[in-house]
Amino acid sequence: MKAKVFFLSNLIIFLALSLGFSLLWWFWLGKNYIFATSPIGGDYFNALTYANFFKNHLSLPPLGWLPFWNEGSPIIGGYPWLAFYLIYPLTKIFDIASAMEIFGAFSIYLFLIFSLILFKLVSKNWLIAVTLILVLAATKATYYQLTVGGFLSAASAQWYLPLILIFIYLYKERKKRAFFILASIFSGLSLLHHAPTSLIMIFTPVLIVSTFNLKIREVCLFILLSVIIGSMGLYSAALQAFMGSGTGVCVSPECWGVYPRHLTTWMNVLAPTSAISIITLALVAKFFKKSTNLKLGFSYLASLSVIVIYSLAAYLKIINGIANVIFPTRTFWAANLFILLTGASFFRSIDKVFHKISLIASVFFSVLIITLIFSTKFDLPKDYVNSDPSYIASLIVPKYKTGDISKIVPPSIPVNDFNWRMDTFDDRITHWWNYAYSMPSVRGYSNHPLGIHNDWQYFLQASTREPDEKNPEVTYNRALFLLDAFGVGFHENSVASYPNSILSDEKIMKRVGESGLYKILQEYVTPIIYPTNSPAVFFVGDSAEYENFIRVLAMVNFSSRVLIPVKGPDNIDKLTNNDLEIFKALVIYKASGKNWGRINEFTKKGGKVFVEKGENNILYETVQNNDFIKAVQFKEILLALIQNPTVTSLYNVQRPNPGEININAKNATGIYFKENYDTGWIAYLTTKDQKLKAKIYKAGLDFMYVPVAVTNSNVVISYKGNFVAWFLFIITLISISISFLYILIPNLFHHSHKKIKSKTLNWLKREELDY
Numbered sequence: 001m002k003a004k005v006f007f008l009s010n011l012i013i014f015l016a017l018s019l020g021f022s023l024l025w026w027f028w029l030g031k032n033y034i035f036a037t038s039p040i041g042g043d044y045f046n047a048l049t050y051a052n053f054f055k056n057h058l059s060l061p062p063l064g065w066l067p068f069w070n071e072g073s074p075i076i077g078g079y080p081w082l083a084f085y086l087i088y089p090l091t092k093i094f095d096i097a098s099a100m101e102i103f104g105a106f107s108i109y110l111f112l113i114f115s116l117i118l119f120k121l122v123s124k125n126w127l128i129a130v131t132l133i134l135v136l137a138a139t140k141a142t143y144y145q146l147t148v149g150g151f152l153s154a155a156s157a158q159w160y161l162p163l164i165l166i167f168i169y170l171y172k173e174r175k176k177r178a179f180f181i182l183a184s185i186f187s188g189l190s191l192l193h194h195a196p197t198s199l200i201m202i203f204t205p206v207l208i209v210s211t212f213n214l215k216i217r218e219v220c221l222f223i224l225l226s227v228i229i230g231s232m233g234l235y236s237a238a239l240q241a242f243m244g245s246g247t248g249v250c251v252s253p254e255c256w257g258v259y260p261r262h263l264t265t266w267m268n269v270l271a272p273t274s275a276i277s278i279i280t281l282a283l284v285a286k287f288f289k290k291s292t293n294l295k296l297g298f299s300y301l302a303s304l305s306v307i308v309i310y311s312l313a314a315y316l317k318i319i320n321g322i323a324n325v326i327f328p329t330r331t332f333w334a335a336n337l338f339i340l341l342t343g344a345s346f347f348r349s350i351d352k353v354f355h356k357i358s359l360i361a362s363v364f365f366s367v368l369i370i371t372l373i374f375s376t377k378f379d380l381p382k383d384y385v386n387s388d389p390s391y392i393a394s395l396i397v398p399k400y401k402t403g404d405i406s407k408i409v410p411p412s413i414p415v416n417d418f419n420w421r422m423d424t425f426d427d428r429i430t431h432w433w434n435y436a437y438s439m440p441s442v443r444g445y446s447n448h449p450l451g452i453h454n455d456w457q458y459f460l461q462a463s464t465r466e467p468d469e470k471n472p473e474v475t476y477n478r479a480l481f482l483l484d485a486f487g488v489g490f491h492e493n494s495v496a497s498y499p500n501s502i503l504s505d506e507k508i509m510k511r512v513g514e515s516g517l518y519k520i521l522q523e524y525v526t527p528i529i530y531p532t533n534s535p536a537v538f539f540v541g542d543s544a545e546y547e548n549f550i551r552v553l554a555m556v557n558f559s560s561r562v563l564i565p566v567k568g569p570d571n572i573d574k575l576t577n578n579d580l581e582i583f584k585a586l587v588i589y590k591a592s593g594k595n596w597g598r599i600n601e602f603t604k605k606g607g608k609v610f611v612e613k614g615e616n617n618i619l620y621e622t623v624q625n626n627d628f629i630k631a632v633q634f635k636e637i638l639l640a641l642i643q644n645p646t647v648t649s650l651y652n653v654q655r656p657n658p659g660e661i662n663i664n665a666k667n668a669t670g671i672y673f674k675e676n677y678d679t680g681w682i683a684y685l686t687t688k689d690q691k692l693k694a695k696i697y698k699a700g701l702d703f704m705y706v707p708v709a710v711t712n713s714n715v716v717i718s719y720k721g722n723f724v725a726w727f728l729f730i731i732t733l734i735s736i737s738i739s740f741l742y743i744l745i746p747n748l749f750h751h752s753h754k755k756i757k758s759k760t761l762n763w764l765k766r767e768e769l770d771y
Contacts (some may be wrong), residue, residue: 423486
């Protein structure tokens with residue numbers, strides 16, 4: 001009976017405080033953020049672009065394809081996506097901008113409410129809990145990621161930290177396995193939500209708390225469950241960090257920290273002073289009462305050290321790459337929580353041995369801190385969108401719209417043509433372009449899935465952005481080759497101009513009205529999805545030599561209207577009969593293997609081959625020396641291998657969704673698909689009589705090529721998700737399902753465990769007797 005009364009009284013207090021705190025949250029954050037007259041947050045449009053895409057193309061399961069930035073990438077392996085799936089239901093009720101802003105603000109509310117519960121559990125004192133949560137709410141760092149840094153996906157992950165700590169605490173206190181499982185589930189979900197944020201500010205600090213308070217076996221199980229459930233997020237982070245384009249190198253002091261300014265701006269002096277005061281009293285209590293237990297408080301203090309070490313490493317420029325992604329200021333919210341949590345824990349330690357003194361001290365402390373908080377006006381920290389023009393939201397976001405964008409983007413530009421790209425070097429335009437329009441942009445906010453994709457994009461940048469004009473003809477050729485290779489149909493020239501030889505030639509580019517946009521004429525470039533009868537040259541050799549091959553083609557502008565470069569195996573023994581039937585021209589360059597008899601048979605049947613076994617290194621030397629004469633000589637070699645088509649390919653391309661492409665082609669021998677190669681793509685050729693699966697090869701700049709066996713046919717190219725993504729999704733789903741099943745019907749698992757244990761012991765006994 002007493003337990004029920006205690007629970008009900010605490011529930012009533014919590015509900016009353018939650019109501020009051022909701023009003024405070026509304027006046028400090030909610031109304032100022034959701035009802036602002038313009039968007040808030042530096043990277044606002046990045047989140048809005050993703051939210052808009054997932055509203056229109058929600059992929060269930062999350063194994064779809066994102067075509068709009070950086071030549072395409074899978075959902076799993078790219079930018080953290082879970083937040084946008086959580087926003088999706090809100091988009092059914094509100095406009096996209098409002099849905100995103102409501103979600104972001106409510107995520108901060110959850111962070112504060114869960115922190116209130118955590119402070120109460122740890123301190124066992126409502127007055128202390130309310131005081132500490134007011135300090136947390138009055139600290140600008142709490143809102144930094146949402147309203148300044150602009151990381152909606154990271155900001156919306158903050159609430160995981162106090163919630164996981166609640167479950168860890170309850171498990172330690174009540175020994176109910178369900179709390180432990182819930183802590184593991186939400187720890188995994190935090191990794192899935194935003195792996196970099198979780199690893200630095202959630203998972204690792206919680207792991208330290210667990211190490212202090214749980215058994216080693218339990219800690220290992222916590223790690224295992226968290227990692228399995230969060231595997232899709234960890235895979236994306238690892239892919240970009242180790243195989244992708246990396247995190248970049250920061251040249252801004254924001255990456256390293258500007259102290260003491262950053263501390264005085266974003267942290268609240270009441271947090272450390274309150275915590276230090278309570279810790280000092282706890283140490284005094286320990287001196288007089290040796291039984292005073294400070295272990296929990298020190299575990300929170302140890303967790304704080306993770307963030308301190310991270311910030312110190314950033315300051316010393318040891319982790320300049322990751323600090324470019326997560327500024328130290330983006331970690332301050334977690335540091336603040338652990339500072340206050342340490343104070344709450346040490347207060348409880350004092351309360352256990354000096355209850356009356358702690359009661360008096362809590363009243364004095366709370367009155368003082370609350371008075372100081374409300375005597376100072378709270379101003380929500382704000383940063384406005386990093387876009388060009390800065391007022392773009394008023395032209396394209398319905399919630400903020402007051403003007404027309406036609407002066408910036410003329411109506412004559414087919415902005416929703418999915419089959420051409422827009423190229424700009426101004427990332428402030430890239431931020432909003434694909435929120436407003438379907439025409440993909442060459443560059444994007446997020447990193448490439450693989451480093452090779454970044455390398456090719458850098459090649460475009462170096463070849464078209466104010467390049468070295470020592471050899472104007474090579475400069476001209478490279479630029480045209482790469483514009484074709486990337487399917488660039490339009491160019492915005494405000495930052496880092498194209499070569500004047502191209503920009504001033506109206507036969508190639510024409511300025512659209514008075515805007516800064518140029519149209520590239522289709523005689524010089526081909527679209528993203530290009531049904532073609534250009535001959536395909538199959539390159540047999542390693543990836544480094546293939547890259548040199550592409551660079552030599554660029555020097556002489558051997559564009560896709562002339563030939564399609566296709567990447568084959570690095571060993572001639574790996575050539576299949578199908579390869580030799582499809583491709584009529586081979587370049588075998590320093591390839592390994594011994595089966596030259598097949599190559600001889602290939603030539604006897606009319607196939608053309610160029611072989612370089614390694615005596616000379618024509619491609620490498622041509623590229624390194626920028627040798628135009630050798631490039632022209634190699635061009636003549638290739639021209640001898642190929643036969644120009646006598647008819648023009650006719651086609652119609654439809655893309656009803658990002659992962660489905662329908663092509664009706666006539667006189668086409670292949671589909672050149674200028675998006676990043678991924679094994680999740682499959683292709684079928686359909687005629688009146690049959691449906692044939694077609695192999696997809698790497699081609700061009702790590703893009704794709706589908707040979708068409710029947711020149712007049714329909715081709716369907718679909719994205720179904722690659723093996724790794726499917727595997728990670730399935731193990732995540734199974735892990736979460738089993739975990740919740742354990743919580744709901746634990747007896748089933750206990751019975752199975754006992755049965756397995758009994759059978760194992762009996763088997764061991766029999767083996768021992770037999771021995």
